[in-house]
Amino acid sequence: MKLYAPLQHAQSSAMRIFSLLKSWTNPPGSGKRDSVPASAQGENPAGGPLPEPHLPLARFRLEFAVPQGAVWRGFAGSAWRGVLGHALKRLVCVARGIDCPDCLLYQSCVYPYIFETPPPPGAEKLSKYPAGPHPFVLAPPWRFDGGEVYELGLTLFGRAHRYLAYVVHALRSSAREGLSGAPRLELLSIRQQMAGGAWTQIFGQNGERLTPLPPEIPAVPPLPARLRLVFETPLRLRDGDGLITPERFAFADLFRNLLRRVSLLTYFHTDTPLETDFRGLSQASRRLEWSRRRLDWRDWTRYSSRQQERLKMGGLVGEAELSGEGLEPFWPYLWLGQWTHAGKGTSMGLGRYRIETHGKLAGDGSGEDAAAE
Numbered sequence: 324m325k326l327y328a329p330l331q332h333a334q335s336s337a338m339r340i341f342s343l344l345k346s347w348t349n350p351p352g353s354g355k356r357d358s359v360p361a362s363a364q365g366e367n368p369a370g371g372p373l374p375e376p377h378l379p380l381a382r383f384r385l386e387f388a389v390p391q392g393a394v395w396r397g398f399a400g401s402a403w404r405g406v407l408g409h410a411l412k413r414l415v416c417v418a419r420g421i422d423c424p425d426c427l428l429y430q431s432c433v434y435p436y437i438f439e440t441p442p443p444p445g446a447e448k449l450s451k452y453p454a455g456p457h458p459f460v461l462a463p464p465w466r467f468d469g470g471e472v473y474e475l476g477l478t479l480f481g482r483a484h485r486y487l488a489y490v491v492h493a494l495r496s497s498a499r500e501g502l503s504g505a506p507r508l509e510l511l512s513i514r515q516q517m518a519g520g521a522w523t524q525i526f527g528q529n530g531e532r533l534t535p536l537p538p539e540i541p542a543v544p545p546l547p548a549r550l551r552l553v554f555e556t557p558l559r560l561r562d563g564d565g566l567i568t569p570e571r572f573a574f575a576d577l578f579r580n581l582l583r584r585v586s587l588l589t590y591f592h593t594d595t596p597l598e599t600d601f602r603g604l605s606q607a608s609r610r611l612e613w614s615r616r617r618l619d620w621r622d623w624t625r626y627s628s629r630q631q632e633r634l635k636m637g638g639l640v641g642e643a644e645l646s647g648e649g650l651e652p653f654w655p656y657l658w659l660g661q662w663t664h665a666g667k668g669t670s671m672g673l674g675r676y677r678i679e680t681h682g683k684l685a686g687d688g689s690g691e692d693a694a695a696e
Contacts (some may be wrong), residue, residue, distance in 0.1 A: 375655045376585045379538035382516040383477040393506035395467040400671035401625035402502045408438045410493035455591035457670045458483030481592030484538045546654045551679040557638030558674045559667040569618035578608040581656045615644040
């Protein structure tokens with residue numbers, strides 16, 4: 324069975340997508356004034372509604388037994404990502420001592436597909452992108468203050484679902500050995516989220532086999548009148564002027580990043596790459612504004628063993644609210660972003676947010692917050 328099939332869609336389609344991606348970052352004040360595109364109204368310039376992104380994904384919760392009294396107060400996203408890479412390579416590599424790009428199996432091996440994600444063969448025009456987006460997101464808690472069970476979230480996109488067993492084996496063996504600054508953990512069970520939102524167990528300690536469900540395309544609910552985005556882990560975004568700070572954070576900063584990320588995920592990891600009015604959506608997103616923002620900057624650093632130094636990975640945390648008016652063409656991407664995350668460091672759990680679609684929003688006097696799972 325071929326483990327990593329090269330992308331089969333036309334090179335011209337890839338060129339079109341990436342040329343449009345480059346245009347998303349036209350700086351404000353460049354002197355160019357855009358007419359209001361049809362996509363600002365959720366319409367396809369070619370006729371009919373804009374196509375929604377189709378990104379099959381599978382969401383899991385790995386539950387580990389924790390030694391009594393153990394705590395793990397630092398954010399462990401970088402640690403989990405690092406051990407996943409090392410353990411996965413040990414598990415599957417059959418050509419020791421050879422750099423992955425020089426290996427005959429480079430385009431058909433589980434490790435580079437999951438962890439390095441090289442561009443497909445023949446895509447010379449993608450030389451600016453040494454790697455595509457990884458087909459996974461790890462979602463550890465921001466801190467663990469103790470308890471009997473530690474939960475690690477895991478989301479796999481598109482074709483990566485077929486390699487779940489490899490990823491689970493790598494994470495379980497690493498947890499047994501102990502991550503940096505963490506106690507030794509033993510995998511108890513794995514649950515998978517079903518289409519309706521409920522969770523079902525697909526693996527346990529009592530001899531059960533790993534029995535995952537097929538990946539699903541998340542159903543997008545009706546657009547609410549108002550919504551709140553709660554950024555739980557640092558959202559690190561850049562533009563031509565540098566890092567996006569709480570004061571400068573605009574809706575377009577988030578949306579353009581989501582549009583690019585979803586497009587690349589579908590391009591690299593599914594058979595249905597996103598085809599939409601990229602330019603029109605990007606331009607239209609500049610006309611939407613947050614109705615309220617309560618954001619802070621949260622510093623966080625991680626150690627890079629490859630670069631042998633600590634890297635700054637801080638970003639935005641807090642809340643931002645939107646009116647549903649005029650949000651129709653952007654809503655599917657915002658909803659999907661709860662699984663894909665946004666910004667830099669997504670595979671290690673940064674850029675995680677949830678959407679609260681009703682209940683008590685800022686300025687309201689009643690109701691309870693209701694978070695979307």
